[in-house]
Amino acid sequence: ACGDSGGTSSGGGSTSSAGAKKTIKVGMAYDVGGRGDQSFNDSAAAGLDKAKSELGVEVKEAAAVNGENEAAREERLQQLVDAGYTHIVAVGFAYAKSVGKAAKDNPDAHFAIVDDASADSKGPNVDQITFAENEGSFIVGAAAALKSKAGNIGFVGGVNTPLIKKFEAGYVAGAKAVNKDIKIQIKYLTQPPDFSGFADPAKGKTAAEGMYQSGADVVYHAAGGSGGGVFTAAKAANAMAIGVDSDQALTAPADVKDVIITSMIKKVDVGVFDFIKSATEGKELSGNKVYDLKSGGVDYSTTGGKIDDIKAKLDDYKKQIIDGKITVPTTP
Amino acid sequence: MRTFQPRRILLSVAAPVLALLVAFVITSLILWAVGDPVAEVWKTLLGAPRPRQVVNIVNSASVLYLSAIAVAVGFRMNLFNIGVDGQYRVAAFAGALFAGQAWLPGPLNVLLTLVVAMVAGGLWASIAAWLKVRRGVSEVISTIMLNAIATGLVQWLLLKVSSQEKGSNAIGTKLIPESSRLDGFALIPNASNRVYTLVLLAILVGVAYWFVLGKTRFGFDLRATGRSESAAVASGVKVPRMVMTAMIASGALAGLVGMPLLFGQDYQYGTTFQAGLGFAGIGIALLGRNNAIGIAFASLLWAYLDQQSNGLQIRAGVAPELVNIIQGVILFAVVIAYELIRRADLRLEQNRVARELAAQSPSTPATQGASA
């Protein structure tokens, strides 16, 4: 199913008739959790919603089921194609192979995949949307170190996957850039294929509590739905937390909003929207686009004004990364 | 064999049909009560699958079949191997690791990988077997614990050996060489995809299961142990050894569960490898009444429902997990129907025995009480 089969592709993306506005039908295949997970999938959904209201595209959504196999993912994409959807967005790296295959089987349809840029999903009709999570995490890592009085911070990862390790790597690098000797506690809630670490706030809370009680005063989570538990723990410990994916100081429950000093924003919505918008404009995107600090694809949030005091320093780091003066590692 | 009994056959066909009807009614009621589109849902679920989907059904049924057979081996002797889930993941990892090394050419690599996977699955199951035989730990608990332990252990090892492709966020073992990948059969006309080559493996395992359990001394001993442990002991079956053997056999078969996926689809073991097949296997084994043919039908039904549920969200706007409710209800309905029929059957048989005895020897002094 993978590996490109010679030079048949001719960068078909820009060949479509440019100019005229097209109405297209967009099918969205979410990762496990689907719309409403207050996290990654929701961010993609926001892009879709925006496209729907601004561009008037017709949409259809479907979400993955826990523990499904490759064929089920392929089938989902294929069913969307069968149902007449011309542009299919697959959210999450689990779709890599199935996007690759579906794209080959349906050369007239267009695909986008979030979080994968591998050869598996590559194709002339595939837009690979990836993010420099490590860069965004670097900034919030620096923020954590700057805000920490104890010189002790934490990181809670949902599930031990390379993607989440990328968050960890950036965070650690950012913190160390500020304070070489800072103590960083790291915990992953579960190991794959047990993905409950993204859905178990009780575990998130316990892990974060442990960190706060052993001296941390800022904890950053990349744990999807378990992050709610991290905020609860921060609230109870009267400490600080950092959100992820979207600006969680806006989306989190009211009573814990004030513990969220910043969030590492991963603009999946922008990636999704770009793909759709470009298509309606007649320009089909293909190939890998990395949404990084420079392009504004990842960023940090300032809602609540908790980090206004260090904003200048953070922006300085941001500039250094954009300028290439700092290269942020992708693995811890 | 047994004298032909149309009523008996009718009854045993009636049970599953009745159960499916009951499941249909109950599910409809739930949908209606909750306010979901009943007709739309059934149109999606019961619509004729496309050729491509038929292939998917067959493929996933073959995997489920292997899992259910692995479970059934234990069930036939009253052993509850809840650990098929962990066993097949450990085995799939070991197999993928081995196959990825490409030490052997094409098909030989495949064959040996199957052996490696069986050994790995068997070894993992042997822990639970040993704990049961030597330490008296209930296999229900130990296999539940071992499932969780397998998760951690495999992930730890996977991180040690994984190769991460550039630009990918998934990790996995080394891809198996092209020469060892199995293309499958174009069995279904007009399908864009192919039926796993290792469907053959499932069939082979089914036949072996039927043969070994039904036709051999070993199988007799195993079933005897399941039917009455005390009688088996008195007949010379060494139950502890039997437990070891059956559990390890169950684990070895569990080891095969991941193989069709490995060679026909994923070509590596990684984060996206299908999980949870062991639990589905338990349901299917029970639905198929631990019988090789019954399990085949059950896994096709299960796979059919799974496959058809994929479109639920897209076509009816209903969560695909609805299908779990249907599967569970079918399971209940089938066992209750069988139970009712079993009782009726027992009654019939006793009546028949009494009647025939009465006819046989009307003059012998009564040792049976008065005949009806």
Add this chain to the structure above:
Amino acid sequence: MCVIASSTQSPAAAGVGDLAVELEGITKRFPGVVANKDIAFSVRRGTVHAIVGENGAGKSTLMKILYGVQRPDEGSIKVNGQPVNLHTPADAIRAGIGMVFQHFMLADNLTILENVVLGAESMHGIGNAAREEIRRISDDYGLDVDADALVADLGVGARQRVEILKVLYRGAKILILDEPTAVLVPQEVDELFDNLRELKKEGLTVLFISHKLDEVLKVADSITVIRRGTTIDTVDPSSVNARQLAELMVGSELPSPSTEESTVTDRPVLRVSGLSLQGTEGRPLLDDISFTIHAGEVLGIAGVEGNGQAELVEVIMGMREPTSGQVVLEDTDISDWDVREIREAGVAYIPEDRQRHGLLLEAPLWENRILGHQTEAPNVRGPLINASGARADTERIVREYDVRTPSVYVTAASLSGGNQQKLIVGREMSHDPKVLVAAHPTRGVDVGAQASIWDLMRHARAKGLAVLLISADLEELIGLSDTIQVILRGRLTGPFDPDTVTSEELGAAMTGAAADTASTTDRPATGRPTGDTSHEGDHR
């Protein structure tokens, strides 16, 4: 739930002679069997009324109807002159009826106190008041039980007394005892009868079921005979003897287990020497047991259940490893062989509990024919099962051993107990055994089947088979054995000569009364509660 402690009429008011129970036209049908057909008789208050009949005659069914466990299809019941409608045992208890079942109805893991107060908690609670009441009843009737002992620790005699205590505790005025003496030794039977007379004196009514006619004649005031589900007659014990009673029961003469002439040779077949088995704690289960059985000899072992018989059989059959000592078959030491090797070497085995150890109840007869001989022709061909061979041979067994069954495809569960046993005997005899280990081969089997099993054993003995016979039926032991040993607390005492020994002498040896007159309460209880073991096998 209110249980009337003492019924409205006191025994004095309603004097001896009134009718306590009247049964009229009771009919009960089971699938394929009419268990009771138009049964009618009545029981006078303050008497012991015996009910006799063959196995399966319908005695237990009738009593279960009277106790509300089963509903009659037709007929009416009056208690103390009042018509009653008994839907559940609770109704019967309320009517002052109590029942001791054929198989004990005790929860092993509960204490005596808990077993007794269960269902009658409203009388004296479940605490000290109840304990006090139990002590009172126990003292009054000389039952001698310790309320806080675990039932699992009790021997059969003590269990029997707990059952009676349960009934008395509820203030029952009518007691049903279903074969209470089946598992008791003669001395215990006498004690029980003393208890019954005591009860009678208090004005209680006892319904007593037994196969043992001399016992019945000894204790009963009146005897009702049931045959094929219907009442044949009610007779006065002073006007009949055992022989006449038996003829009423079966319509023919009683068979006897006696052997004609000795067939004992001097060729030893099974030698057991110094066999000991250590239990998990304390006293050994088997203590230095030695004996030799020659070809053509039957060695009978008598003993109160739980004195090591089961362990002896298990050690000989290879199910347990002895702590020390040897088992020698002809010239081969088989002490450390496993069950299968021992069976292959020619040791046949009729287990004590056929449903648990001898059969696969839910498997067809032909598969049951394979059981225990999974490695021998005609059951197998190499590693494969030879189904056609096994079926054909099962047909032969059914023919030769008179197993009453419509075919060899029906499940073992659908045969009656006697026919199940005949199948087992036939199976075990089909492999030319050198030794037969038979534990209670005729327990719970009716007279007809019993006679044919005895015949089979005599026949095999004449052909040179060495038999180890374990039985609780002393008549059977005396009649069949060439030598009798008694096992007590894991040790053999004896030998006794069956030609001269009496049941009473054996009984004394079995309880140790010969050596010491200690009470039988604290007999070793080697598990195997007689209560519900057979029931577990009956899981359908």
Add this chain to the structure above:
Amino acid sequence: MSAAGLEVGTQPVTTPRTGRQRFTPAQWAMVVAGAIAVVSLLRIVTGAEDIDSSGALSAAVGLAVPIALAGLGGLWSERAGVVNIGLEGMMILGTWFGAFFAIHAGAWMGIVGAIVGGVLGGLIHAVATVIFGVDHIVSGVALNIIGLGAAKYLAARFFSGLKGGGPTQSPPLPNLPTITIPGLSDALGTIEKKQWFFVSDVASVLRALCTDVSVLTILAVLLFIGTYWVLWRTAFGLRLRSCGESPVAAETLGVNVIRYKFLAVLISGGLAGLGGGYLSLVAANIYRDGQTGGRGFIGLAAMIFGNWRPGGLLAGSGLFGYTDALQLRGGGETVHAFLLLFAIILLAIGVWQIVKRHNPVQGGIAIVVGVLTGLWYALTETVPAELTGMTPYVTTLLVLAFASQRLRMPAADGQVYRKGEAS
């Protein structure tokens, strides 16, 4: 197939019947004090402060409660003779119903909802096993499938439109109150910080018990006490237990066995549902798909571990909750500290096996494993993150491997009972 499972002939014909003697309260106190002393020593030797910090202990309580409640559910049903492998399904229903009720009727009604959800699951199991005589395992497995499907299906249907909710999660739920004894909690906290041998450890235990305790935790404790009292001290309990020990005997004494079994399974469902409710209402404050993460199975294991008794069950779930809390909080370092303890225990067992039990093979194995564990402790700084997650499971298995031969389940557990079969 019967739910009772195989016995493997491990049970000797003569049941060893030694340990009927129970610990007196004084002896219990000694045991607890001893355990605290050992942990205290371990803390001081290894420097793993989190090993018995009040935070770790209250986290342990939080993780143990849902397991304990599920196990308590299992206890009720198995004491009445019905094997309940469907606890997980009942728990899942509890999470959803608890959340649903909490959203629409407030936090306290959430508790009711969780119980209702579990009882619904129990009802299905009871009808199938008690009325229709279905094999208990089959019914339990089917129930787990249905519970999982139903919760997800209902969540997608009913939580999607709500603010903050989605197809896989509910909006944040209203809080249930927690209780802290203000002065005491702080005072104990001060002592705990001193890190004195034993004294600080006792303080941290006490502090965990009087700081931020959820009302649901208190309810759970009351339910344990209540369960013990009802099952072992009342007529109702005696009847219920008799159904699990010998239903036919109970029947002949006028006990309506079907009714008691039915009721027991319903109660079982309610308790398991409440365990699920604890997860959504207290532990997470939100419903999420897959939130139970197999805790129903763990509850079942804890119950077997606890020998079908409330005290033992509490110990089992406590052990699990504690080790889980340690691995989640401290991760590598704390678990690493435990390696030392394991090594010492294994060595002790090995020596005991060889000297007292004359069992050189098992003793030898224990010693070798003990030495290896000791080496692992000595040569490393921490345990790899992937492996620490296994701690609770490995610990449970190890403890069972050493102790499970003394377990005894209710005699008629798992057997299908039909009325009128007394003989």
